[in-house]
Structure formats: structure tokens, C-alpha cells
Amino acid sequence: xxxxxxxxxxxxxxxxxxxxxxxxxxxxxxxxxxxxxxxxxxxxxxxxxxxxxxxxxxxxxxxxxxxxxxxxxxxxxxxxxxxxxxxxxxxxxxxxxxxxxxxxxxxxxxxxxxxxxxxxxxxxxxxxxxxxxxxxxxxxxxxxxxxxxxxxxxxxxxxxxxxxxxxxxxxxxxxxxxxxxxxxxxxxxxxxxxxxxxxxxxxxxxxxxxxxxxxxxxxxxxxxxxxxxxxxxxxxxxxxxxxxxxxxxxxxxxxxxxxxxxxxxxxxxxxxxxxxxxxxxxxxxxxxxxxxxxxxxxxxxxxxxxxxxxxxxxxxxxxxxxxxxxxxxxxxxxxxxxxxxxxxxxxxxxxxxxxxxxxxxxxxxxxxxxxxxxxxxxxxxxxxxxxxxxxxxxxxxxxxxxxxxxxxxxxxxxxxxxxxxxxxxxxxxxxxxxxxxxxxxxxxxxxxxxxxxxxxxxxxxxxxxxxxxxxxxxxxxxxxxxxxxxxxxxxxxxxxxxxxxxxxxxxxxxxxxxxxxxxxxxxxxxxxxxxxxxxxxxxxxxxxxxxxxxxxxxxxxxxxxxxxxxxxxxxxxxxxxxxxxxxxxxxxxxxxxxxxxxxxxxxxxxxxxxxxxxxxxxxxxxxxxxxxxxxxxxxxxxxxxxxxxxxxxxxxxxxxxxxxxxxxxxxxxxxxxxxxxxxxxxxxxxxxxxxxxxxxxxxxxxxxxxxxxxxxxxxxxxxxxxxxxxxxxxxxxxxxxxxxxxxxxxxxxxxxxxxxxxxxxxxxxxxxxxxxxxxxxxxxxxxxxxxxxxxxxxxxxxxxxxxxxxxxxxxxxxxxxxxxxxxxxxxxxxxxxxxxxxxxxxxxxxxxxxxxxxxxxxxxxxxxxxxxxxxxxxxxxxxxxxxxxxxxxxxxxxxxxxxxx
Numbered sequence: 001x002x003x004x005x006x007x008x009x010x011x012x013x014x015x016x017x018x019x020x021x022x023x024x025x026x027x028x029x030x031x032x033x034x035x036x037x038x039x040x041x042x043x044x045x046x047x048x049x050x051x052x053x054x055x056x057x058x059x060x061x062x063x064x065x066x067x068x069x070x071x072x073x074x075x076x077x078x079x080x081x082x083x084x085x086x087x088x089x090x091x092x093x094x095x096x097x098x099x100x101x102x103x104x105x106x107x108x109x110x111x112x113x114x115x116x117x118x119x120x121x122x123x124x125x126x127x128x129x130x131x132x133x134x135x136x137x138x139x140x141x142x143x144x145x146x147x148x149x150x151x152x153x154x155x156x157x158x159x160x161x162x163x164x165x166x167x168x169x170x171x172x173x174x175x176x177x178x179x180x181x182x183x184x185x186x187x188x189x190x191x192x193x194x195x196x197x198x199x200x201x202x203x204x205x206x207x208x209x210x211x212x213x214x215x216x217x218x219x220x221x222x223x224x225x226x227x228x229x230x231x232x233x234x235x236x237x238x239x240x241x242x243x244x245x246x247x248x249x250x251x252x253x254x255x256x257x258x259x260x261x262x263x264x265x266x267x268x269x270x271x272x273x274x275x276x277x278x279x280x281x282x283x284x285x286x287x288x289x290x291x292x293x294x295x296x297x298x299x300x301x302x303x304x305x306x307x308x309x310x311x312x313x314x315x316x317x318x319x320x321x322x323x324x325x326x327x328x329x330x331x332x333x334x335x336x337x338x339x340x341x342x343x344x345x346x347x348x349x350x351x352x353x354x355x356x357x358x359x360x361x362x363x364x365x366x367x368x369x370x371x372x373x374x375x376x377x378x379x380x381x382x383x384x385x386x387x388x389x390x391x392x393x394x395x396x397x398x399x400x401x402x403x404x405x406x407x408x409x410x411x412x413x414x415x416x417x418x419x420x421x422x423x424x425x426x427x428x429x430x431x432x433x434x435x436x437x438x439x440x441x442x443x444x445x446x447x448x449x450x451x452x453x454x455x456x457x458x459x460x461x462x463x464x465x466x467x468x469x470x471x472x473x474x475x476x477x478x479x480x481x482x483x484x485x486x487x488x489x490x491x492x493x494x495x496x497x498x499x500x501x502x503x504x505x506x507x508x509x510x511x512x513x514x515x516x517x518x519x520x521x522x523x524x525x526x527x528x529x530x531x532x533x534x535x536x537x538x539x540x541x542x543x544x545x546x547x548x549x550x551x552x553x554x555x556x557x558x559x560x561x562x563x564x565x566x567x568x569x570x571x572x573x574x575x576x577x578x579x580x581x582x583x584x585x586x587x588x589x590x591x592x593x594x595x596x597x598x599x600x601x602x603x604x605x606x607x608x609x610x611x612x613x614x615x616x617x618x619x620x621x622x623x624x625x626x627x628x629x630x631x632x633x634x635x636x637x638x639x640x641x642x643x644x645x646x647x648x649x650x651x652x653x654x655x656x657x658x659x660x661x662x663x664x665x666x667x668x669x670x671x672x673x674x675x676x677x678x679x680x681x682x683x684x685x686x687x688x689x690x691x692x693x694x695x696x697x698x699x700x701x702x703x704x705x706x707x708x709x710x711x712x713x714x715x716x717x718x719x720x721x722x723x724x725x726x727x728x729x730x731x732x733x734x735x736x737x738x739x740x741x742x743x744x745x746x747x748x749x750x751x752x753x754x755x756x757x758x759x760x761x762x763x764x765x766x767x768x769x770x771x772x773x774x775x776x777x778x779x780x781x782x783x784x785x786x787x788x789x790x791x792x793x794x795x796x797x798x799x800x801x802x803x804x805x806x807x808x809x810x811x812x813x814x815x816x817x818x819x820x821x822x823x824x825x826x827x828x829x830x831x832x833x834x835x836x837x838x839x840x841x842x843x844x845x846x847x848x849x850x851x852x853x854x855x856x857x858x859x860x861x862x863x864x865x866x867x868x869x870x871x872x873x874x875x876x877x878x879x880x881x882x883x884x885x886x887x888x889x890x891x892x893x894x895x896x897x898x899x900x901x
Contacts, residue, residue, distance in 0.1 A: 001056045003027055009464035013457030015472045018405035042378070042387065042429065043101070043152050050078060050100055080146040083185050086122075086138025096143065101152040101430075106421075112151070112174040112431070117195075120183055141185035147438045149180075149370055151431040155421075156382050164839075165382040171422030176372045176412070178433055181365040194359050205352045212345040215338060228338050235331040238324060240315035370433035375419050379426035380832075383839040384855040390415045394442040404860070424829060425859075597879045598651035599674055606630040607686055619688035623696075626689060627671055634658065644766075645890035650724060650883050653717050659762040665705050666713050672697050716756070720764065723752040724886060725874050727765060731889045734773055739784070740807060741872075743777040747811060748871045750774050769893075775815065775827050782808055782831045789838075789847075797847065801854055809857045832858055 003024040010019045032048050054074040084095045104115040120140045155168045182191045218227035319327075360366075375390045388403040390410060401410040421427030434441050445454040457468050606626040607614075614622025637648045638658035649656040654674075657667050675693035680686040730745030749770050756764035781803055788800030808831065815824035835858055838851055 001053075004053075005464060006467060009460055009468050010471060013460060013465070013468040013472075015475055042376075046101065046152075046430070050074060076146075077148050078146050078150065080142060080149070081144040083141045083143050084138050085141065088138075093138075100146075101150045103152045103154060106153050106155050106170060106172050107157065107168050109172065111172065112178065115151075115153075115172070116183060139188075140183075141188050142180065142183050143185045145180065145184075145368070145370075145435070147435045147441055148373070149433045149435075151433070153429050153431065155378075155427060155429055167380075167382045167425070169421055169425060169427060171420050172427070173420055174372070174428070174431055177436065178370045178372070179360065179366045180368045180370055182360050184368060187365070190364070198356055198359055201352050201356055205349060208345055208349050208352070212342065212349065215342050215345070228335055228342065231331050231335040231338065235328065235335070237314065238316060238319065238327050238331070240313060369436040371436040372431065373434040374432040375415060375428050376430035376432075377418050377426055378429045379418075379424070380855065380859040381425065381836045381839055384836070384852055384859070385425075386856045386859040390419070395444070424825075425832070598883075599653075599879075600677070600679065602630055602633060602652070603674055603677070603680070604686070606633070607680075607689055611685065614685055614689070619685075619692050622685070623675065623689045623692040627675055627693075630675075631667075631671060644894065645887040647724075647883075647886060649762075650721065650886060651879065653714070656717050656720065656763075657713065660760050662713055663709070666710055669697075669700070669705055669710060670714075716759075716763065719752060720756060721882065722874060723749055723756065723764060724882060725877060726752065726871075727770060728882075728885050728889055729874075731773060731893065732885075734777060735889075735892065737780075739777050739780045740803075743774070743781065743807060743811070744872050746770060746774045746777055747814065750814070771821065771824065775824055778808060778811065778815070779827055779831065782834065786834055789851075792844070792847065794846075797850065801850060804854065804858065809860075812858070812860075 007019065007021055007024045010016075028049070031052065032045065054072060057072045057074050079098055079100050081096055081098050084093075084097060086093060102119070104112075104119055106115065109115045109118065122138050122140070153172065156165050157168060158164070159166045181187055182194070215227050217224040218230055219225060371392075373392055377388050377390070378385050380386060388401065390399050390401055392398075393400050399410040399412060399415055401408050401414070418426045419428035445459055446452065447454055447458075457465055460468065603626070606629040607622070609629055610622045610625035613625040631654075634652055634654045635658060637652065638655045640648070642648065649659065654667055654670055657670065672693050676690055676697055678690070680690040726745045726749035730742050730749055733739070733742035733745065749765075750767075753764040753767060753770055757767060785800040785803040785808065788796040788803070791797065812828055812831075815821070815828050835851070835855060839855075843851075
């Protein structure tokens with residue numbers, strides 16, 4: 001008792017995230033240990049716990065009382081009484097009995113009231129004397145209801161065929177407010193009358209439903225149809241256009257001279273009509289002879305040429321106008337009669353259902369309301385599973401979910417989904433209702449002096465308050481020690497990082513920004529620069545409006561560049577898609593890897609195409625011409641429809657920005673920074689255009705561009721590239737059947753991609769593709785682990801459970817987060833069912849013990865991600881490598897059969 005008091009006091013007032021119940025649990029295990037050391041049923045444990053607490057309170061009450069009858073709080077709260085009334089061996093009897101948890105059968109019932117009705121009215125009572133064949137039976141009537149009413153739902157039954165218990169997953173509904181007036185002894189007379197009326201209505205309802213079924217499933221054969229449809233089909237057939245020739249003659253008459261009729265068509269037609277070919281209507285002997293004289297040529301059905309005038313639907317051969325008129329009149333009248341009869345039956349059935357539902361809704365029968373307070377849920381099979389609870393917070397007026405150490409806000413909809421059953425393997429096994437009129441159960445306590453409501457630790461008695469405060473002080477001390485350890489560790493890491501930074505300072509200075517964007521952030525075009533841009537570009541376009549970019553590239557410049565200085569080296573470099581260039585660069589100032597990137601190739605091409613404008617109007621006009629050409633090219637790429645293996649977003653950051661509708665200022669500033677790249681100083685023209693771009697960047701005012709937003713866009717693009725690399729490595733490992741490595745990378749890819757897609761549809765990759773391979777990885781690993789477990793060898797079994805505990809169980813919640821992903825949910829069910837199937841198999845005791853310990857983790861229905869590891873480190877990669885590997889892996893996926901993707 002003392003440990004339970006401490007446990008519940010900590011639950012009320014602790015500052016810890018969760019409370020460790022180990023000490024109380026060990027005491028309970030010793031007290032309730034069964035002889036055969038088998039796992040106890042949760043209902044059996046609850047019964048024993050309540051009995052144990054009742055005995056403990058009874059001893060305490062007897063010690064404190066002198067003359068008055070002792071009051072036991074367990075009895076006062078959880079126990080009620082019912083009167084058993086019946087007839088046994090022809091004699092009437094009445095017995096008053098006490099009850100705590102009230103057991104209810106689930107199988108065969110659809111809601112809680114049906115379960116209660118069946119439990120309150122028992123059938124034949126077994127007699128000790130078989131010669132007494134008189135009627136016997138009994139009714140239960142509540143005489144006294146406890147403030148807390150507990151219903152124990154029996155969801156397990158023993159399968160005689162399989163020789164093991166099975167769980168019943170049938171759906172059972174229960175209301176948030178339950179009115180118990182119909183089960184009270186004081187209302188037994190009126191309840192009996194209503195039960196008789198309900199029985200009479202249900203009998204009548206059965207007759208009506210059988211009659212309706214005859215209308216909806218008409219016919220004497222195995223296939224049945226609604227009678228209204230049968231009459232409609234008959235009417236449609238009778239109204240079809242009559243044909244005076246057989247289908248065979250139609251085909252023969254419309255076939256070309258060179259054609260031939262398969263003999264099967266003629267024979268099958270005559271067989272269907274039940275007459276020889278000579279008796280075919282409208283067919284002359286000459287035509288039959290002509291048909292039989294032709295050589296038989298077998299053609300597949302798809303090569304048969306059916307004439308366009310052949311009716312597509314069957315139709316009567318001979319029918320007169322008078323016959324058709326009478327038949328249509330009868331069918332119309334019969335159809336109308338059947339529709340009216342069907343509608344009347346359906347309305348009568350609905351009225352009876354409604355009458356039964358409202359039978360106990362009068363004011364005298366809604367005086368004993370009980371409100372649902374807690375629902376205990378089990379997920380799994382009969383031999384193992386996972387438990388959690390929903391408890392209603394009356395002060396916050398919302399449901400809370402208690403799942404191991406996780407306490408989260410919930411809703412009635414989630415409770416229904418997990419508790420009613422019929423969906424997955426989760427269902428309620430215990431319902432706790434509280435008397436809605438007993439306000440002392442939920443009302444707040446108030447401070448007598450201040451009048452304020454007491455909360456948390458203030459509600460505890462002095463001894464428990466002191467205990468909780470001492471524990472909170474110990475916890476705060478533990479936090480201080482933990483913080484000190486973290487601070488020391490962080491300081492050591494900082495010193496180590498600074499040392500590494502000093503060692504690599506020279507190389508870091510040269511490395512600069514990522515290759516897709518080389519220059520540091522500055523600012524963007526100003527308003528007066530926009531006007532200047534328009535004027536210069538207009539002038540340049542007038543001067544060269546008759547020249548294409550190709551002719552501009554072929555034109556010779558009017559001036560030649562000066563001799564390179566002595567401190568520069570001259571190198572000839574071939575750049576793909578651009579051509580050969582003579583590089584004039586200071587030693588160490590040229591990065592050939594960056595010059596190979598798609599970004600730099602596009603800029604060099606744009607500068608080359610703007611050479612004519614540069615020679616005529618100077619560097620600034622050449623710069624504006626080049627940046628306009630490059631932006632036009634990137635805009636075209638962003639609008640192009642490409643196959644999966646070609647993703648221009650990986651080639652160019654600007655394409656990514658355009659597709660995701662980044663602000664124009666962000667795009668302009670990014671282009672300026674690319675044109676201001678220092679690697680463009682390999683010849684005079686590129687160097688001068690680079691200087692113009694850098695000057696424009698320097699002139700931009702800070703207020704013109706939101707630098708924080710600018711950095712966010714580039715940070716997002718870096719995340720997109722990282723996500724792509726995670727995806728590539730994950731898919732490559734999957735194809736190599738290295739499923740553990742693949743899983744880690746694919747999970748990171750999916751999580752990052754989902755975050756990107758939440759901002760826009762073009763900010764990430766195909767979510768369904770990543771989801772599919774993530775799911776397949778988990779299924780493959782689950783299969784591997786199951787095969788290791790089935791081997792029975794200790795080492796193999798341990799390896800299989802390591803796979804499950806370290807890779808499957810921690811990541812299953814990722815598949816359950818989005819309940820709209822039906823394939824993910826089905827995959828989780830497949831994995832769980834595979835392991836639950838072992839429960840019914842014979843195995844060694846050590847394997848059974850390991851399986852029993854492991855299954856609750858697998859069957860945990862929570863969506864909390866546990867044990868998620870740090871994202872795997874990505875190797876260094878260039879844009880060229882990224883694009884090449886992405887194209888290669890996507891091409892290989894496109895060649896995979898559809899059922900493997």
C-alpha cells in the first residue's frame with residue numbers, strides 16, 4: 001500500500017517526464033505470483049489487485065473504528081449489488097449479490113446495450129436433477145450501482161480445433177454516456193413491458209426484412225437480381241428493334257466475296273436454337289449449300305469482321321405492335337408496383353429501427369447517466385500484445401492517451417478507431433464509466449483560506465507532499481549534474497573544433513561556398529539599376545537584332561586582349577558543351593572542378609554569346625546581355641518536361657528557385673553572385689564582366705533584399721541536394737541488397753523530403769517512390785529476421801531479434817504516422833502477423849520467452865519514434881557526380897518491372 005501511495009503521489013506531483021513503477025510492480029509480482037509462473041490475464045490481475053486493495057483498506061478501517069461499521073473506500077467506489085431473480089426446478093428464487101467488474105461477452109453483439117441485455121437475462125439454468133424438465137432461467141437487476149462502474153469485455157475464446165485461445169476482433173460500439181435505468185430493479189416492470197414490445201417489433205422486423213430480401217434478390221437459381229432490375233431488363237429487351245434474319249445470315253450477307261465463315265459459327269448458332277441448319281428462319285437452301293461448299297478457314301476471334309449494322313444487343317425476332325404494347329404496359333405497371341412495395345418495406349423497417357432506438361428515451365428512463373471515463377485498449381493476439389489507455393480529462397474537457405511513458409492529447413475519433421475493434425488488431429477490453437451525478441469524483445479541491453483551486457502537489461496529504469518534494473529536489477540535482485557534464489563535453493568539443501579549424505584555415509579560405517554558388521551573400525539590384533539595365537539591353541539588341549547567338553559567337557572582336565602579365569600562367573582547358581578556352585589566371589586562382597559545373601558552363605556560354613555587345617558597348621552592356629541570356633536559358637529549362645532521370649534542379653539553383661516561385665529579388669541576387677564568381681577571371685572579357693557583377697552587388701542596399709529570407713532559400717536548396725544524395729545512396733544500397741544501410745538513408749531521405757514537400761510540390765522528390773522503397777526495406781529486413789528466428793540457433797535468433805529491435809521496431813511508427821497511407825499500414829500488419837503466428841507454434845522455452853519479451857514492442861501502436869539514430873554522414877560530392885549518379889539510379893529503376901517498384 002505504501003509503495004502504491006508513493007507511486008500515485010509521484011504521478012500527481014513529479015517534475016520528471018515519467019515515473020518508474022519498478023518497486024511497486026515487483027511487490028505486486030511477488031504478491032500475485034501464480035503457481036505455474038504463466039503470464040496472467042489482465043482481467044485476472046485487475047481482480048486480484050482490487051481484492052488485495054480491498055483487504056488492505058478493510059484492515060485499516062477495522063483498526064481505526066470503534067463501534068461504527070467500518071467503511072472500505074474500495075467497496076464504496078468500485079462495488080455494487082444486483083438482484084438475481086429466477087425460477088429453478090419450478091421454484092422461484094431471489095438472491096442479492098455483490099459485483100465489482102461486470103463481465104460482458106462481445107461475440108455476437110454490435111453494441112454495449114446488446115451485451116448488457118444478454119448478460120442481464122440468462123437462459124436455461126442447469127439442474128442437478130435431469131428429470132426436472134420445467135422451464136428455468138434468471139434475470140439480473142441492479143439494486144445499487146457503484147460510483148465507478150467497470151465493464152470487462154471478454155474478447156477471447158478457446159478454439160477447440162486449433163487447441164489455443166483466439167482474440168475476437170469484432171466491432172463493438174459503446175456510447176460516451178450510458179443510461180442504466182432499464183437495468184435497475186425499481187424499473188423492472190416497465191423494462192419487461194418494453195422488452196416484450198421490442199421482441200414483438202424485432203419479430204415483425206425479421207418478417208419485413210425477409211420480404212424485402214425476396215424483392216432485392218429475386219430468382220430461383222444461384223444468381224439473383226433485384227426484381228425491379230429484372231423487369232427493367234425484360235422491358236429493354238422487348239423494346240429493342242426486332243431483326244428478321246439470324247445473326248449468321250447477317251454476317252454472311254455482309255461479308256466480302258473473298259471472306260469465309262468459320263464452321264463453328266454456324267454449328268454453334270444452330271445448337272443454341274435447337275434446330276438443324278435447314279430450319280433456320282430466313283435462310284435459303286442455296287445459301288446453306290454455298291456455306292458448306294466453302295473451305296473452312298480457322299481465324300482467331302479478334303480477326304473476325306463483324307458488320308457495323310449487326311445489333312449489339314439481343315432483340316426479339318418476331319413481335320407485333322399489339323404484343324409490344326400489352327407487354328410494355330404490364331412491365332411498366334409491375335415495375336411501379338414493385339418499386340412502391342420496396343419503398344414501403346424500407347420505410348417500415350426504418351420506422352421500426354427508430355422506434356426500437358427510442359424505446360428507452362423517455363424522461364423516466366434517462367435518470368441514471370454514467371459517463372465514459374477510461375478505456376483500456378489491447379492490441380495483438382490472445383497470447384501477447386500491447387496495452388494503453390484513454391482517460392478523459394474533465395477539467396480540460398478532452399481525452400488523453402497514456403501509452404507507456406508517452407502522455408498525449410487525443411480525441412474521441414482516435415479513441416473510437418482504436419477501441420471499437422474491427423480495424424487492425426486493437427480493441428477495448430475494459431470500459432470504466434463514472435456516475436455523472438457524483439460530482440465528488442471529478443470536482444476540484446479548493447484552499448480554505450485563499451479559495452483557489454488546488455492543483456498537482458497541493459492536493460496531496462502532508463506526508464506524500466514531503467515525499468514528492470524530496471524526489472523533485474533529487475531530480476533537480478540530477479539535472480544540474482547532467483547539465484554540468486554536457487557543458488564540459490561541449491567545451492571539449494568546441495576546443496577540438498577550434499583546433500581543427502586552425503589547422504585547415506588556409507584550405508577553408510580557398511574552398512569558399514558550395515560549388516553551385518561561389519560568392520558570399522551581398523545584396524540585389526536597386527531600382528535605378530533596373531532602368532539602366534533596360535536602356536543598355538535595348539541599345540544592344542537594336543545594334544544586333546539581326547544576329548543570332550551563334551553568329552555573335554563567330555564574329556571577331558574589334559580589339560585584341562593585351563599580353564598577359566608575367567605572374568600569370570596560360571592553360572588551354574576543354575569545357576564540355578562550351579569548347580576550348582585559353583585560361584589566363586594567377587597561379588592557384590583557377591578551380592577546374594568548379595569550371596566544369598553546369599552553372600559555370602552556362603555563364604561562360606552566355607558571356608560568349610554576348611561578345612558582340614561587349615565589344616560595341618563595353619563590359620556593362622555585355623554583362624546585362626549575358627545575364628539576360630542566362631536567365632532565359634534557365635527559365636526554359638525550368639519549364640521543360642523532363643524524364644525522371646533528368647532533374648535540372650540538381651544542375652542549377654536558379655531552376656529550383658524558378659520552379660518553386662522564389663521572390664524575384666532572390667533569383668536576381670543569386671544570378672549576380674554567379675556572374676561575380678572569381679573563377680571567371682581567366683580572360684579579360686570574363687574578368688571585366690565579373691567585376692561589373694561584383695560592383696552591382698556592392699551597390700545594393702541592405703533593405704532591398706531580406707538577407708534572412710535569402711539565406712533560407714539557399715539553405716533549403718542545400719537540403720534538397722542532401723536529400724537527393726540520401727535517396728541515391730539508399731537506392732544504390734537497396735539494389736545491392738544491403739537493406740540495413742539502405743533503410744537508414746531512405747528514412748533520412750523520406751523525412752527531409754516530406755519537410756520540403758510541405759512547403760511546395762516542386763521542392764522535393766516523388767514521395768511515393770521513397771515511401772515504396774522505405775517500406776520494401778522494412779519488409780525485406782523483417783523477412784530476414786524471421787528466417788533467422790526460425791532457424792532456432794541461439795546466435796541466429798539473437799541476430800534476428802537485434803535486427804527487429806534496432807531497425808524494425810524503432811522505425812515502424814514512421815509508417816503509422818500517416819494513416820492515409822494504406823500500403824504502409826498493411827505492411828506493418830503483415831510484419832506483426834508474421835511474428836504473432838509463432839505464438840501458436842511449438843518451440844523451445846527460451847525461444848518462447850524471447851518472443852514474449854519482444855512482441856509487445858512490435859505491437860506497440862503508438863506513433864512516437866523511439867531510438868532514432870543520428871542521420872548517416874554523407875560523403876563529399878560534386879554537382880557533376882550528383883547529377884550523374886542520380887540519372888544512373890533513376891534509369892535503373894525505370895528498367896525494373898512494375899511489380900518490383
